Amino acid sequence: MARPSAAKPTTSRGAGKDAGAAKAKDAKSTASHGAAPDKGQLLDFYRSMLLIRRFEERAGQLYGMGLIGGFCHLYIGQEAIAVGMQSVKTPGDQVITGYRDHGHMLAAGMDPKSVMAELTGRFAGASKGKGGSMHMFSTESDFYGGHGIVGAQVSLGTGLGLANHYRDNGNVAFVYFGDGAANQGQVYESFNMAELWRLPVVYVVENNQYAMGTAIERSSSETHLYRRGASFNIPGAEVDGMDVAAVREAGLAAAEHARSGKGPFILEMKTYRYRGHSMSDPGKYRTREEIDEVRKNRDPIDHLQEKLEEAGFADEATLKAIDAEVKGIVADAAEFARTAPEPEASELYTDVYTESAA
Ligand SMILES: Cc1ncc(C[n+]2csc(CCOP(=O)(O)OP(=O)(O)O)c2C)c(N)n1
Ligand SMILES: [Mg+2]
Numbered sequence: 001m002a003r004p005s006a007a008k009p010t011t012s013r014g015a016g017k018d019a020g021a022a023k024a025k026d027a028k029s030t031a032s033h034g035a036a037p038d039k040g041q042l043l044d045f046y047r048s049m050l051l052i053r054r055f056e057e058r059a060g061q062l063y064g065m066g067l068i069g070g071f072c073h074l075y076i077g078q079e080a081i082a083v084g085m086q087s088v089k090t091p092g093d094q095v096i097t098g099y100r101d102h103g104h105m106l107a108a109g110m111d112p113k114s115v116m117a118e119l120t121g122r123f124a125g126a127s128k129g130k131g132g133s134m135h136m137f138s139t140e141s142d143f144y145g146g147h148g149i150v151g152a153q154v155s156l157g158t159g160l161g162l163a164n165h166y167r168d169n170g171n172v173a174f175v176y177f178g179d180g181a182a183n184q185g186q187v188y189e190s191f192n193m194a195e196l197w198r199l200p201v202v203y204v205v206e207n208n209q210y211a212m213g214t215a216i217e218r219s220s221s222e223t224h225l226y227r228r229g230a231s232f233n234i235p236g237a238e239v240d241g242m243d244v245a246a247v248r249e250a251g252l253a254a255a256e257h258a259r260s261g262k263g264p265f266i267l268e269m270k271t272y273r274y275r276g277h278s279m280s281d282p283g284k285y286r287t288r289e290e291i292d293e294v295r296k297n298r299d300p301i302d303h304l305q306e307k308l309e310e311a312g313f314a315d316e317a318t319l320k321a322i323d324a325e326v327k328g329i330v331a332d333a334a335e336f337a338r339t340a341p342e343p344e345a346s347e348l349y350t351d352v353y354t355e356s357a358a
Pocket of ligand 1: 100148149150151177178179180181182208210211212277
C-alpha cells in the first residue's frame with residue numbers, strides 16, 4: 001500500500017468564504033515549519049511509541065487472563081498519532097479523546113502503573129479503580145478523558161477551546177475522535193461554534209478505516225474527513241498517521257493556526273488499528289491479509305526504526321536497550337496492577353459529587 005503524502009492542506013478560509021471542498025482540496029500549504037525532528041526527538045518518539053505498543057500488548061494479555069473487566073479498546077497501530085501530536089503541545093494545552101485512550105494517556109506522561117492499575121480496577125489506579133479503561137482523567141497531565149459516548153468529547157473539547165478563548169491563556173485544545181464519530185451530529189454543531197468564535201481547537205480525526213465492524217466506505221458519503229469542515233470554513237489536511245514526523249509537522253501547522261487566533265483546524269490522520277474494535281470483536285469484517293499488509297508495509301514503529309538506522313541515529317544495541325527499558329516499565333506496571341489492593345467498599349460513596357470552590 002502506498003504511503004500517503006505527509007499533508008494535503010485545504011485553506012477554505014484563505015480561498016474566500018464560498019470556496020467549496022473541491023477547490024479547498026487543491027490549495028497548497030503556506031505554512032512551513034522547517035526543522036525536521038532531530039536525533040533526540042526521534043529517539044524519544046521511538047521510545048514512546050514502543051511503550052504504548054508493549055503496554056497495550058500486555059493489557060491485552062491481562063484482559064485474556066480475566067484481570068481486566070468491562071470494555072478495553074487497544075491503540076495498537078495508531079501510536080504515531082498520540083506521540084507526534086503530543087510533541088506539538090505546550091504546557092496547559094488540553095487533550096481529550098474517546099475510549100481508545102491508553103496511548104494518549106501514556107503519551108501525555110501519565111504513570112503507566114496508574115493507568116494499568118486502573119484497567120485492573122485497583123485503588124492506586126488513575127480513577128481509584130472506579131473508572132476503568134474508558135474513564136481516566138488527569139488535569140496534571142492536561143488530559144481530560146477518556147469518554148465512552150461516541151462524539152461526546154468533540155463538544156466537551158470545543159468547550160475547552162471556549163475556556164481558553166475566554167481566559168485568553170494562549171492554550172489550544174486537541175480534540176481526538178474516530179471516523180465513525182465523524183458522522184455524529186454534535187460534531188457539526190461544535191464545528192460551527194468553533195469557527196464562528198475562532199476557538200483555539202485542533203480537531204484530530206483518527207481515521208483507522210473502521211467504526212466497530214463498519215468500513216468507512218459503508219458508512220460515509222464523504223470519506224475524505226479532512227474536508228468535513230468545508231461548509232463551516234474550517235481548513236483541514238490529510239496526514240499520514242503512520243509517520244510520526246509527518247504527524248508532528250502537520251500538528252505544528254495546525255496548532256499555530258489555532259493558537260494565533262485563526263480558529264479551529266481539522267487534521268485527518270490516515271491510520272489503521274491492528275486489533276479488534278474491543279477485546280470482544282470476532283473481526284469478521286476484514287481479512288487477516290489486510291491486517292498483515294499494513295503491519296508489513298506501514299507499521300509506524302518499524303518505519304521509524306528504519307529511519308533511525310538509515311540516518312545513523314541508532315544501532316542495534318541502542319534499539320535493544322530502549323526495548324529492554326520499555327519492557328521493564330511495562331512488566332513493573334503489570335505486576336503492580338495485579339497485586340495492588342482493590343478499593344474499599346466505602347469508595348462507592350466518594351467522588352460522586354464535588355463542592356464548587358466559588
Ligand atoms: C453515542 C454512541 N453511539 C454508539 C456507541 C457504540 N459505539 C462504541 S464505539 C463505536 C464506533 C466508533 O468508531 P470510530 O469513531 O471510528 O472510533 P474507533 O473505535 O475506530 O477508534 C460505536 C458505534 C457509543 N459508544 N456511543
Ligand atoms: Mg474508526
